Amino acid sequence: MAGVVTARRGRRPAGSGVPLTFEVIAEAVRERIRSGGLQSGDALPTQAALMREFGASSLTVQKAMTLLKQDGWAVSRPGKGAFVAHHDHPDDGAGDLDGPGVTAPAAGTTARVEALERALAEAVEQIADLRGRVEALETRSGKRDR
CATH class of the missing domain: 1.10.10.10 (Winged helix-like DNA-binding domain superfamily/Winged helix DNA-binding domain)
Structure with a gap:
């Protein structure tokens, strides 16, 4: 082949x-x-x-x-x-x-891949936001413990 x-x-x-x-x-x-x-x-x-x-x-x-x-x-x-x-x-x-x-039915596949990539990018942003919030809470908690 x-x-x-x-x-x-x-x-x-x-x-x-x-x-x-x-x-x-x-x-x-x-x-x-x-x-x-x-x-x-x-x-x-x-x-x-x-x-x-x-x-x-x-x-x-x-x-x-x-x-x-x-x-x-x-x-x-x-x-x-x-x-x-x-x-x-x-x-x-x-x-x-x-x-x-x-x-090949590429157009539908391309659209699905692009939609999944957008959803993944949004999820990454949400994770980064949550990570920042957790770090801020941990920092505040650490200052109170001193």
Whole structure:
């Protein structure tokens, strides 16, 4: 497969361009869909098959499948498995992958990432504010104890 990126395990440092194993698996499946190797409605490879192919744990493969589903590339059918998403399933959050020129549902993903980044920045600000309040209280408490 062209453009294969070597994955690494564990946590990624901020700003690192090295994808984690579950991201490599998800991208490999997306590439199979883009190239026509998997068509809309086709069953995705089983968890066991992906574990063998990538030498990954079941949790890693599950994370890859979750990512594919969140991004609209795959849908789950209870009791049946995971399938390539297509327009026949609008209620399960999958986008239309049958249209000409469709490569990835990036706009929705980008918007979700940006919203999460904003929420994270707000949380960091709130933590810093609370930390300052605690330090102020501890300082006042320390002065009274003397």
